[in-house]
Structures are given as C-alpha cells and as structure tokens.
Amino acid sequence: MSRILQRSHIAFGHDIVMAALSFPLALYLRVGEGVQFYAFDNILFSAGVFTLIAAASFWFFGLYRGIWRYASLNDLTRIAKAVSVAVAALFVILFLTTRLDWIPRSAPLIQWFLLMALLGGSRLAYRIAKDKSTARALVRQGTRRLSVLLIGAGDEAEAFIRETQRSADTPFKVIGIVALTESRVGRNMHNIDVLATVDQLEETIQKLEKSRHGVPRRLVLTGDALRHPDNAKWLEIADRYGMTFARLPKLGDLREGLADPLQIRPVAIEDLLGRPQARLDRDRVRDMIGGRRVLVTGAGGSIGSELVRQIASYGPASLTLVDAGEYNLYAIDMEMAEKYPDLPRESVLGDVRDRTRIDTVFDDVKPEIVFHAAAYKHVPLVEHNPNEGILTNTLGTRNVAEACRAANVATMVLISTDKAVNPANVMGASKRLAECYCQALETLPDDQRSITRFVTVRFGNVLGSTGSVVPLFKRQLEAGGPLTVTHEGITRYFMTIAEAVELVLQSAELGRRGVTEGGKIFVLDMGRPVKIVDLARQMILLSGLQPGKDVEIKVTGLRPGEKLYEELFHDSEPPEPTETDGVMLAAPRVVDYDLIKQVFEALETSATSRDTHATLALISQLVPEFQPPEIGVKSIFADNAKAVTGPSAEDGSDLDQAAGRSA
Incomplete structure (x- = not known):
C-alpha cells in the first residue's frame, strides 16, 4: 500500500x-x-x-x-x-x-x-x-506463449488482444481473428488480422498450419460467438486439429473481478445450446412480485430454489417456502436468511399430497401468487412407482389448485414439462393430467370460477438440475467413465436453470394479464434439440480428453418409458407468438371440470390403495397418447363423454380426443 x-x-x-x-x-x-x-x-x-x-x-x-x-x-x-x-x-x-x-x-x-x-x-x-x-x-526468459485464434471481432476481442500485448503475465498470444460477419474481414485489431468468417474456420486453421505460426493451441470464443448455433461444430473442428476449445470470461465475471483477468475458461455446456438464452422483462416482473405475498411449493428443488432466489430479489411482502424434504428446505431457508435477512419469510414442511396441510398453510399465509414446482420428475423412478407419481404430480397439483381457488390467490403458476406432450411414460402423463386440471379451472364459466388465474409453463430439460444428464456425466467423468447413453439417436431440448426460472416469472406476469385465456399453455422456443451422445462427447472434449480413447461412451438401451425425442407442442396445439421473444402459446385441449374432477377422485382411490392396474387404466383414458402395456380396460366414463367441452365424442374412452383439440 x-x-x-x-x-x-x-x-x-x-x-x-x-x-x-x-x-x-x-x-x-x-x-x-x-x-x-x-x-x-x-x-x-x-x-x-x-x-x-x-x-x-x-x-x-x-x-x-x-x-x-x-x-x-x-x-x-x-x-x-x-x-x-x-x-x-x-x-x-x-x-x-x-x-x-x-x-x-x-x-x-x-x-x-x-x-x-x-x-x-x-x-x-x-x-x-x-x-x-x-x-x-519475455525474449530473455525464453517465454513461449500459447497461440490463440479468436472467434469474434468485437469489443471483448479488442480488450483481450490489448491485454495480451501489454502484460508480461499472460501466456497467450493471439495470431488471428475469425469474424462472425463479412464486414470485418481484411481489417485488423492491434495489428492482428481478421482472417476470415466462421464459415471458413477450418480452411483458416489449415492456412495457419502451413504458416510460421502453425496450428493455434486454443480456439477461443468471444461475445456473441458463445450463442452462435454452430459452436458445437467449431468444437469438433478444434478437436480434429488438437486445439483446446475455450471462452473468455463473461463481462459479469470481469465486473466482479477475477484473480486473473485473462483466465481462459473451458466452454460450459450451456454455451453450446446453440441459441441466445431467454431474457426477462424485469420491470414487469418487479411490478408483479413487489409488495405481494408469494408462496413456492417444491422450494428446495432445482427449479424451486432458483425461483425463491429470483423472487426474493424483487422485494415481495412475504415469501413462503413449502417442501416435503427437510434438508432441501433447510438449505434454501438458510440461504435466504443470509442474503435477505429483512425479508419476511416462512419455511413450511409439508407435502402437496396432504390436502389438509396445504389448505391450512394457505389459510395462514394468504398468498397472492403461487408457484407450484413440487413434483417427481425422474422418469425411470416414476415409471416403477406410478401411484407415487400420480399422488404427487397429479393429485398434488389438484390440491394446490383448489387451495388457490379457496384462498382467492390471484395467480397460480404450474411448472410442467415437454414430457407431457404425447407422453410415453407415467411421469409425462402425470404432468399432462396436472395441465388438464389447471386448464379446466381456467376455462370454467364466469359464474363458477374464482378470481384465480391458472398459468401453465412447459419447458424441456434443465441443465444442471438434480437428476439431469449433465451431473450424471460429470460424476461418470470423475470416475474415469464410461459415460452412459441409452440410445445413439436420443435427443432432448435443453435450457439453463436461470432460463427456466425467467420463463416461469415472465409467464406469470403475462398470465395475470389474461394472455392464457381459454387455458393456453406457455412454451419456450428452445431452439434445436441436442443429441445426448453429442453432449457426452462434448463434455469429454471439454475435459481435455478424447472420446473412445480416454473415456468410453457406452450405449445401454432405452429405459422403461423413455422416448427417443421429446416434443414441445402436440399436433393439436398450434403455437402462437406472444409479445415476448422466445415465449409462445400452445392452443389448449380442455377437459370439462366436472368430468376431470370425477376422474381425479377415482385416481385418488386407485393410487392411494396402490392399485397400479386401475391407476394406469385411468391415466390411459384421460391421456390416450399414453398406452402402458396390457391396458385394455373399457372406459368407466363412457356415459359422461357428452360432458366434455368441445366437439362431441364418439368414443367415450378417448377423453382427450373428446375434449377437442383447440378451444
């Protein structure tokens, strides 16, 4: 000093x-x-x-x-x-x-x-x-700097080049730039030439290989290159030439201050989504949450805990955290105590299956906005325990929705999944039933409905959440492999946890203004689906290892209830745009409330008594896309087919078809 x-x-x-x-x-x-x-x-x-x-x-x-x-x-x-x-x-x-x-x-x-x-x-x-x-x-010390080829010719590239040229501490030397657009080709930045566009990346590397520089040691992404749809292809090119694939620190990291401002970090999996991440209209969300009583179910889970963090930052009047897991609830409660000590909050141990407990909590805290994130989501486990999946995902949603009606909650947001579209497993079917119930409540006649708006949000797999493939691959990598993939052709839509939560909050704000009138469902435009085998290969490469050589990728076969690909929209749910980029609406397939209420009562009886055969039969009748083996039970609701809203049904066993495919 x-x-x-x-x-x-x-x-x-x-x-x-x-x-x-x-x-x-x-x-x-x-x-x-x-x-x-x-x-x-x-x-x-x-x-x-x-x-x-x-x-x-x-x-x-x-x-x-x-x-x-x-x-x-x-x-x-x-x-x-x-x-x-x-x-x-x-x-x-x-x-x-x-x-x-x-x-x-x-x-x-x-x-x-x-x-x-x-x-x-x-x-x-x-x-x-x-x-x-x-x-x-550097010359006297014989210092050899790692040669770097930059992708992107913007402000971040300029700052990085300037720093490498004036600092004795950085081991990097930029030997060329590949631009995202044609306009900057042929120009230079601090005497470093912009050699070509990304379409000519491999040809550029080949030319450098023949020059005095040789093949660059690292291929580094800057700025918008991280969100370019071709960055997975660039990773493959880098691998072919033995180059490390990396990115510069994010601007947020630079603002927070790094011990080494020139640290080049490996490209994170979320950088390979191939699309820009969704952005939140924070002012509108603040207007919705600020000064209001908010309740979150499943508050200790991956989505629920991130919801709690973001909601707390908008200054609610109070925040109630509900979860059946003691440790998860304790962890998020302690985090809130440290970060927001002045925020009035209550942490409640409670299971959404317990109707009495949920009603009591709602009577006590009188929430104005409810985010329902409590759910079982692991497909194989729910497939082997279908009654538990129905009790939590389906009937738990009913309990929360009815508690919202009784307490005059302004907005309830149900968090659903792309697995609810043409579900091939119990988990997806249980979430589709939850969607149906909330849609039925949202479309009740004015003389029957409460003030509550029921908003449903559907999205794909969340990177890094508990039970997702990325943490599994990380554990397998740490153990030396192999990385297990159920099928070489299996694909999934992916999004980050932050994206998922921002979609939920944005949807809640749009939904309270009546955008979901008629039971429409919010869906995020998640870009292109990602092949799981490619994701496994990318994780191995980003760890500095070679797939098939250092770490094996093993195909294990599809698990019970697992589909090769997921869908965001049913064929009868044509997407509609909203005022928010990247957020769309699915046209509803609505079931009559009186009928679905009757079916749910029957489901409660079968699931509570653990009568798996009856439970699966009831699911297949409400969600005809879901057909478990050996389910050929005649519909017990044939006489009620006319009660379904929409076109009349000729086949009473197909309630979803009888509901009509659009409102």
Whole structure:
C-alpha cells in the first residue's frame, strides 16, 4: 500500500512541475524572444497561482487513481477535464486581478494544448517503455506463449488482444481473428488480422498450419460467438486439429473481478445450446412480485430454489417456502436468511399430497401468487412407482389448485414439462393430467370460477438440475467413465436453470394479464434439440480428453418409458407468438371440470390403495397418447363423454380426443 502511495506522490509531483512550467512555456511559444520584455513578477505570480489551481484540480479529478502502465482514453479524458478547469480558473483570476492587460489572449489556449501534451505524453512514453521492456524480458526468459485464434471481432476481442500485448503475465498470444460477419474481414485489431468468417474456420486453421505460426493451441470464443448455433461444430473442428476449445470470461465475471483477468475458461455446456438464452422483462416482473405475498411449493428443488432466489430479489411482502424434504428446505431457508435477512419469510414442511396441510398453510399465509414446482420428475423412478407419481404430480397439483381457488390467490403458476406432450411414460402423463386440471379451472364459466388465474409453463430439460444428464456425466467423468447413453439417436431440448426460472416469472406476469385465456399453455422456443451422445462427447472434449480413447461412451438401451425425442407442442396445439421473444402459446385441449374432477377422485382411490392396474387404466383414458402395456380396460366414463367441452365424442374412452383439440 505504501508503495502505491509513493508512486502516486511521484506522479503528482511530476504533474505539478509540468503545470508550473506550462505557463512560461506557453507565453514563450506565443511571443518568442519578446518574453524578456514581460515583467518577471507577473509571470512568476501567474505560474504560481496556476500551479496551486492545477494541483487541486488534478487531485479532484482523480488523476492518480489510475496506473500509468495502463493509461487509456479514460485517463486522457480525466486529464482534459482537469486541465480545462485549471486553465479556465487561471483565466478568470487574471481577468479579475489584471484585466488581462499584459497577457496575449491566445496564451491560455496554447497553455491548454501544451499541458495536455506534457501530461498525456509522459504517460504514453512510460507505457511504451514498459511494454517494450516486457517484450524484451519475455525474449530473455525464453517465454513461449500459447497461440490463440479468436472467434469474434468485437469489443471483448479488442480488450483481450490489448491485454495480451501489454502484460508480461499472460501466456497467450493471439495470431488471428475469425469474424462472425463479412464486414470485418481484411481489417485488423492491434495489428492482428481478421482472417476470415466462421464459415471458413477450418480452411483458416489449415492456412495457419502451413504458416510460421502453425496450428493455434486454443480456439477461443468471444461475445456473441458463445450463442452462435454452430459452436458445437467449431468444437469438433478444434478437436480434429488438437486445439483446446475455450471462452473468455463473461463481462459479469470481469465486473466482479477475477484473480486473473485473462483466465481462459473451458466452454460450459450451456454455451453450446446453440441459441441466445431467454431474457426477462424485469420491470414487469418487479411490478408483479413487489409488495405481494408469494408462496413456492417444491422450494428446495432445482427449479424451486432458483425461483425463491429470483423472487426474493424483487422485494415481495412475504415469501413462503413449502417442501416435503427437510434438508432441501433447510438449505434454501438458510440461504435466504443470509442474503435477505429483512425479508419476511416462512419455511413450511409439508407435502402437496396432504390436502389438509396445504389448505391450512394457505389459510395462514394468504398468498397472492403461487408457484407450484413440487413434483417427481425422474422418469425411470416414476415409471416403477406410478401411484407415487400420480399422488404427487397429479393429485398434488389438484390440491394446490383448489387451495388457490379457496384462498382467492390471484395467480397460480404450474411448472410442467415437454414430457407431457404425447407422453410415453407415467411421469409425462402425470404432468399432462396436472395441465388438464389447471386448464379446466381456467376455462370454467364466469359464474363458477374464482378470481384465480391458472398459468401453465412447459419447458424441456434443465441443465444442471438434480437428476439431469449433465451431473450424471460429470460424476461418470470423475470416475474415469464410461459415460452412459441409452440410445445413439436420443435427443432432448435443453435450457439453463436461470432460463427456466425467467420463463416461469415472465409467464406469470403475462398470465395475470389474461394472455392464457381459454387455458393456453406457455412454451419456450428452445431452439434445436441436442443429441445426448453429442453432449457426452462434448463434455469429454471439454475435459481435455478424447472420446473412445480416454473415456468410453457406452450405449445401454432405452429405459422403461423413455422416448427417443421429446416434443414441445402436440399436433393439436398450434403455437402462437406472444409479445415476448422466445415465449409462445400452445392452443389448449380442455377437459370439462366436472368430468376431470370425477376422474381425479377415482385416481385418488386407485393410487392411494396402490392399485397400479386401475391407476394406469385411468391415466390411459384421460391421456390416450399414453398406452402402458396390457391396458385394455373399457372406459368407466363412457356415459359422461357428452360432458366434455368441445366437439362431441364418439368414443367415450378417448377423453382427450373428446375434449377437442383447440378451444
């Protein structure tokens, strides 16, 4: 610290001397040899006054908070402000004391340019000298820098190149840039050429291979390149040429400050989504949540806990956390206590299956907005325990929805899944039933419905959530492999946890304004589905290993209830755009409330008694796309087919068809 202070004092002393010399030098430049005819006392007085003014101005504008070695345009701007104030102040003082009778009117302007040159030039000279000494030191030490090829020719690329050229500590040397657009090809950035566009990436690497540089050691993504749809293809190209695939720190990381600002990080899986991540309209969400009582079920889970974090940041009047898992609830409660100690909150151990418990909680806290995230989501486990999946995912949703009606909750948001579309497993079917119930409540006639808006949000797999494939692959990698994939052709839609939660919040805000009128469902445009085998291969490559050589990828076969691909929309749910980019609406397939209520009562009886055969039969009748083996039970609701809203049904066993495919 004392060393820093000493250096700033030296710099301050240098600038004071320059300020003192600037006035007589400016006068000399104006009148030449005629300066000898000016009164020495006037020159001495003016120079002394200006020195005092300049000292105060320099310190006020913070000229000594920067480091000369890294002098930049910002430093030059501060110098210009400080010099301008000092020269103007001197001009005013001389006018008041001498009426400027003896001084040429152009002298202050000359002094301004002169002092700018003296202060700015010395800093520039120091920086050039240090950069040259750094380069000489690297040569003397025999330092070999890793060659880097950048993808992207924007501000981040410029900052990175500038830092690598002036720092002795960074081991990187940029040898070329590949741009995302044609407009920058042929230009250069700090003498580093923009060689081609990304469409010619492989050809560019081949040309570099034949040059004195050789094949770059790293392929580094900057800025928008991280969200480019072809970055998975770039990873394959980098692998073919033995290059490490990496990214620069995010701007948020740079703002928070890194121990090594030039640390090049491996590309994260979320960087390979091939699309921009969804963005939240924070002002509208703040208007919705701020000052209101909010309740979250499943608050300790991956989605639920992230919901709690983001909701807490918007200043709700109170926040109630409900979860059946003691440890998960404890963990998120402690996190809220540390981050938001003044936020009124209540953590409730409770199972959404328990109707009495849920009703009691709602009566006590009287929530205004409810986010229902509690669910069983692991497909094989629910497939082997179908009654438990129905009790939690389906009947638990009914319990929460009815509690919302009774408590006059303004908005309830159900978190669903793409597995609810043409479900091939119990988990997907249980969520489709939950969707149906909320849609039925949303479409009740005005004389029967409460004030509650029922909003359903459907999205795909969440990267990094408990039970998802990414944590599984990470554990398998740490164990040395193999990485297990159930089928070479299996694909999934992916999104980040932050994206999922932002979609939920944005949907809640849109839904409370009536966008989901008629039982429509929100769906995120998730781009292209990702092959799981490609994801496994990418994770191996990003770990610096070779698929098939260092780590094996093993195909194990499809699990019970697992589909090769998932869908976001049913064929009878044509997507509709919304005012929010990337958020769409699925046209509803609505079942009559009285009928679905009757079916749910039958489901409750079968699931509670663990009568799996009856439970599966009831599911297959409400969700005809789901057909478990050996289910051929005649519909027990044939007589009620006419009660279904929409077109009449000829086949009472197919309730979803009888419901009609659009509202």
